[in-house]
Amino acid sequence: MKISEGCNHRCSFCIIPSIRGDLVSRRPDAILREAEKLIEAGTKELLVISQDTSAYGVDIRHQPRMWKGEEVRAHMTDLSRELGKLGAWVRLHYVYPYPHVDQVIPLMAEGLVLPYLDIPFQHASPKVLRSMKRPANEAKVLERLRSWRLIVPDMAVRSSFVVGFPGETEEDFQYLLTWLEEAQLDRVGAFKFEPVSGAAANTLPDPVPEEVKQERYDRVMEISARISAEKLAAKVGKTIEVLIDRVDEVPPPEEGADRGHFDAPHPQHHHGIGATGRSKADAPEIDGEVHLRDAGHLSPGDIVSVKVEDSDEHDLFGVPA
Ligand code: SF4
Numbered sequence: 001m002k003i004s005e006g007c008n009h010r011c012s013f014c015i016i017p018s019i020r021g022d023l024v025s026r027r028p029d030a031i032l033r034e035a036e037k038l039i040e041a042g043t044k045e046l047l048v049i050s051q052d053t054s055a056y057g058v059d060i061r062h063q064p065r066m067w068k069g070e071e072v073r074a075h076m077t078d079l080s081r082e083l084g085k086l087g088a089w090v091r092l093h094y095v096y097p098y099p100h101v102d103q104v105i106p107l108m109a110e111g112l113v114l115p116y117l118d119i120p121f122q123h124a125s126p127k128v129l130r131s132m133k134r135p136a137n138e139a140k141v142l143e144r145l146r147s148w149r150l151i152v153p154d155m156a157v158r159s160s161f162v163v164g165f166p167g168e169t170e171e172d173f174q175y176l177l178t179w180l181e182e183a184q185l186d187r188v189g190a191f192k193f194e195p196v197s198g199a200a201a202n203t204l205p206d207p208v209p210e211e212v213k214q215e216r217y218d219r220v221m222e223i224s225a226r227i228s229a230e231k232l233a234a235k236v237g238k239t240i241e242v243l244i245d246r247v248d249e250v251p252p253p254e255e256g257a258d259r260g261h262f263d264a265p266h267p268q269h270h271h272g273i274g275a276t277g278r279s280k281a282d283a284p285e286i287d288g289e290v291h292l293r294d295a296g297h298l299s300p301g302d303i304v305s306v307k308v309e310d311s312d313e314h315d316l317f318g319v320p321a
Helices: 016-020 028-040 076-085 099-103 105-109 126-132 141-151 170-183 210-233
Strands: 045-048 065-067 070-072 089-092 116-118 156-163 187-192 239-250 272-279 290-292 303-311 316-320
Touching: 028 045, 028 065, 028 070, 028 076, 045 076, 070 076, 076 089, 076 099, 076 105, 089 116, 099 105, 099 141, 105 141, 126 170, 141 170, 156 170, 156 210, 170 210, 187 210, 210 303, 239 290, 239 316, 272 303, 290 303
Parallel strands: 045 089, 116 156, 156 187, 290 316
Antiparallel strands: 065 070, 239 272, 239 303, 272 290, 303 316
């Protein structure tokens, strides 16, 4: 669900504000009405998107509107709470860590909003962030992450990072790696900086050579894959909720083939009906999946308890509990 268009920031690598203009927020009652209709039609999960979800309503001065007999402000906290009351999974994307995001964390603890935040940090070095002109670029973000996890221990954080931004030194890059070790993010996407026609960053001095960008990219991905694998491995043996996306036939393994994660102790589990879904920590298409065996009784859209049996760098493997 798109809650606004445009953006008031001017990140130096981005041309979205010049294409889409400044932030224009939708009315909260219009968003909630649309969400309600989607849920009535069978939608199980709402993906809240915008260029900057934390800035929702700034342009309309957080003006309240009536919704079900009560005033709801055009504000991220109010909107998230009301969306959560509609009963579907609510997943927040593109959240910048402004101080008021602290108010959304208790909604996760209450189960109204998924314990998931997609925060596009892009870098950690204060110098690079300044040069990128990134919003909510404050030094205390690691402390905030820590305090959020005290309230919502199973909160999953996804982020994306740019390596090889003009002027990024080995020292800046090392800062990012150390930061990643401390932040323990669940999911990380990385990109090598590429100039976009019309972006201010194109005129910045000290471009990073392609081979250095590649090498930094590989190092970020290596650390992130390890952290992701460790965090997923910690879920083995636990029971989690999974939203089923598809149900499919698992063919019997060929003679002598590695049965991989379905190498279960019970012979009848080698093939049959499997299903693929996502946990609360997995946004569709960008995060991992949960692969289920013995799932013939399930249908897409079901939300089921799953005992996690195995994990790899991206995905979990389990069986309906
Ligand atoms: S990258 Fe920066 S300028 Fe571009 S849309 Fe996101 S917050 Fe706005």
